Amino acid sequence: MAISRRAFLKSSAVVGGGLAIGFNLSGCARAQYPHYSAADLQPNAFLQVTPSGEVILQLHKSEMGQGVYTGMATMAAEELNMDPALITVQQAEFHPDFRDPEFYVMITGGSSSIKLNYVIVREAAATVAALLRAAAAEHFSLPESALNLKDGKAVHAGGEVGFAGLIEIARSLPSPKQVTLKSPQDFQYIGHYNKRLDALAKVTGKATFGIDLQYPDALTAVLLRCPQFGGKVQSFDASQALSKSGVKLVIEVDGAVAVLADTYWQARQAAATVKLVWGESPLAGINSDSLRAERHQLLVSEDGKNVEEKGERSAAIGERFDAVYDVPYLAHATMEPMNALAVATAEGIEVWTGNQSPDIALSEIADATGFKREQIRIHNQMLGGGFGRRIMSDYLVEAARIAQLSGRPVKLVWSREDDMRGDFYRPNSTVAMAATIANNEVSSLQAKVVAPSIIGGFVQFVTNSILPQWLPNGLHKKIGGLAADTDPAASEGLVHSDYEFPYMRTDYVMQKTSIPIGYWRSVGHSQNAFFMESFIDELANRTAQDPVMFRLAHLAKDSRRRKVLELAAAKANWGKPPAGQFQGVAVHESFSTVVAQIVNVSVSDFKIKVHKVVCAVECGMAINPDIVIMQMESGIVFGLTAALKGEITVVDGAVQQSNFHDYEILRMNESPEIEVYRVDTAAAPTGVGEPGVPPLAPALANAVFAATGQRLRQLPLRLA
Known part of the structure; x- marks a missing residue:
């Protein structure tokens, strides 16, 4: 457009x-x-x-x-x-x-x-x-x-x-x-x-996304950022880039280097010739493996903050059983990379883009450019995927600053490599699950989560939008620091559970060091459902009970999960999979919606094949029933990608993955048969965009255990 x-x-x-x-x-x-x-x-x-x-x-x-x-x-x-x-x-x-x-x-x-x-x-x-x-x-x-x-x-x-x-x-x-x-x-x-x-x-190609937009005489910008998070440019030589066809300008922008040309290809090719010297990153030396080791140490050395406690500790009698689970960083990998078109004048700035939070973006652009919020306009477009990534405003701010400093209308376009290595990732997280069992009855269920805090970094952007702008500089960030160690996303899905055991407790330990993290589709539920529903399955196995019946026996009588789980089990013909296939189950509530999934798998030569996923959902009244089905299917494919393939690794403060060859997504031939069923209700509608994701990983891991006897406690799932 x-x-x-x-x-x-x-x-x-x-x-x-x-x-x-x-x-x-x-x-x-x-x-x-x-x-x-x-x-x-x-x-x-x-x-x-x-x-x-x-x-x-x-x-x-x-x-x-x-x-x-x-x-x-x-x-x-x-x-x-x-x-x-x-x-x-x-x-x-x-x-x-x-x-x-x-x-x-x-x-x-x-x-x-x-x-x-x-x-x-x-x-x-x-x-x-x-x-x-x-x-x-x-x-x-x-x-x-x-x-x-x-x-x-x-x-x-x-x-x-x-x-x-x-x-x-x-x-x-x-x-x-x-x-x-x-x-x-x-x-x-x-x-x-x-x-x-x-x-x-x-x-038909008529829908307008941010990347489709054009503006008269606008230049296309490519931004060179330090490979290590937080690093800034010390010096650069752009003489060769400036000699390239179509290149108009190469400038420093807030510690990065922008190459502006008539077309994206010209800017991208010229950017490859810029010689850069980067300053030291505050995250130099940080590795995802060492961060995981640190979390395991924190499990032992730190008590953490109690998030929820139900029942009396004295009820936790019997033999103790422990299990530690891990999940990695994950990228959003939206099909449309980040982009924004910005026009800056003496009177203000206008930005055309696809973004999930224009309110926050207005404040961020105002802070970066010196304009008032009232002098900035954001024209939002359809998004080629968001999944939480486009809540962040970094790419809008970059476009606005390049336009402001260059004096030209600018369309900033990220490459897939930029997108993969400059994300705000789903946090890596570790949890120690524990239970006590006496006379074949589970007497307690406890969880200790160690993870970085999303809200600690994000809340400053929200407060910057809703609190008066005359507040002293830095106060918004201080509020974020106060909120960090109580981050609800770190424990959501573990607390407020419908499962009933005599004693239940959840604690949170904040890992202070992390690469940039953000909200990823289903947020804390994406990992905590894996932790909880995998461990529930382990408890069913240790007490020699059917996984579905064990769940039903320990769900509250008025739990909405009951009908959903029973419907999924009936539709999946639970306990009677086709020859050579094995089943796993999980049920989880997130965003006020309950989803149960049963996964059929087979395993050959250490390779997991997912044949079928049966999904039942209770989301209140469905405004558009087909969209509910679409969102469950979407969440299942998204969840399968993460469970089988998803992993971002960090070495020396830099992400190692760069494109879909080393950060794979589920391919069409790998997608299973999917059936979705609704529990009808006249209640007001609840959310469906994210709740299809959380149950998938544990249901799959539980099916793999049924097939192989291997209990996989780390994502992505890999058989040994």
Whole structure:
């Protein structure tokens, strides 16, 4: 998609005139909507009806393949009584009204988009519907009870009028203080609509991602960063690079070196000729093997912080059984590498990109450039994969700084190698699981986790966005340090378990040294489900009980996991796999959603072959049932990749992997048969973007144990 100079200037104005509805969640003075028009009626932010009758939804969550484009439109369409395909979806710019009521920033993560907006978006649409019905009643001189909305029109027994004919009246009406939402039994679209609204544009190449954007006279930038994390350039010789065709400029940018050329290929080829001298990295000498050894030592030397304790310690009687599990760093490896297009002027900066948290990015760009947040605009696009990587703002800041220092419009494009070696990785983590067993009954279950803290590094970015900017320099980072040793991500999935044993305890020890880490799809659940569900399987084996029956015997009577586990077991024909195949099971709750998976495997010549995965999920009401299935399938493939192949290794402070040849992803011929089943419920929807990932690794490891007798306690799974 090319952005013309005219379109660039118009982007600061208005997206059509009309009627707009939304909700002020910020509790502070109202800023003007980025999509404001003098012709609009805008008591709030989410929905517009233009004078032409077009209904526009401002999508305040990032569409990165998880389906919010369709899900949000479906929820709005339900209250407007119109086909979701008739709604125009636009990616929203930042506004305080779009801040998440749970995270307090405008962000997409935590599988929370549908869950937290199920009421908000429907109320926004119901408010629009109420105004249009009231306008139609005035238009026809009829009581509202005689009117209905249908596919962009107000209709009654004797006639109809399109929304365009009602805008003038609707603008003069007061917004209702309360609205009545549809009852689930009356839903026409929620729970029934399965058309993926963004699919056609994606498969025909019409969908716009950050990497598609162009700008007049923009140069393409390649940034050379120190291979060791935290290292900065001491000197460089770019004479050979500057002699290359199309190269315009080579400059230092905050400790890195940017090569600017007419095209990406020219910039990339020239960058390879720049001679660099790097300063010493603060992480020089750090290795992933030594970090793992340090975690094992911390298990012994440190008591850690108690996160949860249930029951009396005196109940832990009998023989003690211990097991230590390990997981490595993992990269996000999104199909679209990081990129951003930036234009800097004396008045401010505009950035076009795909990002999961434009709110945080605004603060980070402001800090880096000296501009105020109000002088910066971020135009978000569809994301070619996020998985948590695009919550971070580093690549936006880089593009903004290159544009600012060069004085040219700049499109920064990361290579796959840049992306693999400059990620914010899923943390490496170690846990010591322990249990006591008396008379073949488990009397206690304990876990001690040793892992670096994600929140310790990340919270400064959040506080920088939500706390006053006049706070003293460095205070945001100090708050991050205070939060580090209580990082909930380190223990989530181990605590608040539905398993019941007489004594249960979880402790956390923070590993202070780490390469950059961040939020990876399903976050702490991704490793902690592996730890917990593998160990539960070990306990079933040690007490000579069937793994499914053992779980059911120790789950709380009111646990949602029961029905999900029973459904998965029934659909997988648990205990009766095909000849030569073996089964493993895991059940886990994350992001308020319960998922059980049963994996069928065979093993030959020390190679694991996954034949089938049966998945059962309980996620409340499914807004778009097919999208729930898609997300479970996606999570299973994502989880299989990590369980069988995923590992980032660090030597002397630098990541060793560089591309998909040495950081492999699951290939099509390796993908198993997948069946997904839902436990139907009328409860409000919960998250589905991430919960399909956590149960996969333990279910697979448990199946491998059933096949070989080898208990694999380290990922990726490798048979000896």
